[in-house]
């Protein structure tokens with residue numbers, strides 16, 4: 504008898520009841536359709552969630568779990584159209600619904616039509632009860648790993664407060680420091696530096712091994728967890744990161760090659776010539792998708 508977990512799971516071992524991503528075991532019988540290659544390059548898409556109900560109301564949200572507005576849903580769908588010809592093998596999202604909705608809605612637009620499936624490793628039972636018993640079906644799936652470490656910065660006692668009213672009360676300068684400085688935390692909340700400690704650590708421990716193994720990755724997360732990751736990727740200083748602003752629902756593409764991250768900007772759309780010109784591999788992938796229709 505084969506061990507059931509090895510045979511049918513996504514390869515996300517839950518020995519310690521946490522999501523442990525083993526890139527080379529994504530397809531545990533070795534029949535991966537993206538066999539990792541030593542010299543491979545991979546793509547990394549970062550996307551901030553679409554507009555949430557509290558973005559719309561201009562409230563500090565942080566780790567409060569608020570869903571998307573209809574506009575946010577539209578933004579996620581539009582984002583999906585912009586990246587629909589870029590390969591994606593594994594998705595990481597925060598544990599918050601606005602990031603998860605964004606990832607799922609964006610994937611509905613993808614031309615490869617694989618099914619994104621949330622990996623449940625929160626308990627042994629959750630893991631066992633969410634197994635897929637068809638190798639073929641599993642090949643047509645994309646694992647979605649949720650991680651609290653990718654959550655929005657915890658905004659402390661600002662959570663639920665109106666941003667404009669807070670600026671009126673404490674002054675624009677103070678509120679700007681709380682929102683954009685690197686090391687000044689909002690009252691009882693996380694500074695960007697504190698957010699980076701868990702988000703960048705997670706990125707290095709769980710995302711980079713996937714990229715190194717040749718997997719194409721999408722991360723759907725938040726303004727500040729992504730700012731901390733981009734700060735690392737683009738080697739921004741704590742001064743430079745102050746002016747880094749991320750719009751909701753705009754995907755950003757990086758190419759990971761020979762251990763380096765090359766920023767390729769934001770894909771405008773599937774027909775945009777430059778998307779295909781990003782790398783020869785991306786152009787080939789696009790051609791493969793064209794031949795499938």
Ligand SMILES: O=C(O)[C@H](O)COP(=O)(O)O
Nearest residue numbers: 562563564565655682726
């Ligand atoms: O948590 C929030 O309120 C927003 O998602 C991000 O807020 P910011 O623009 O103040 O960083």
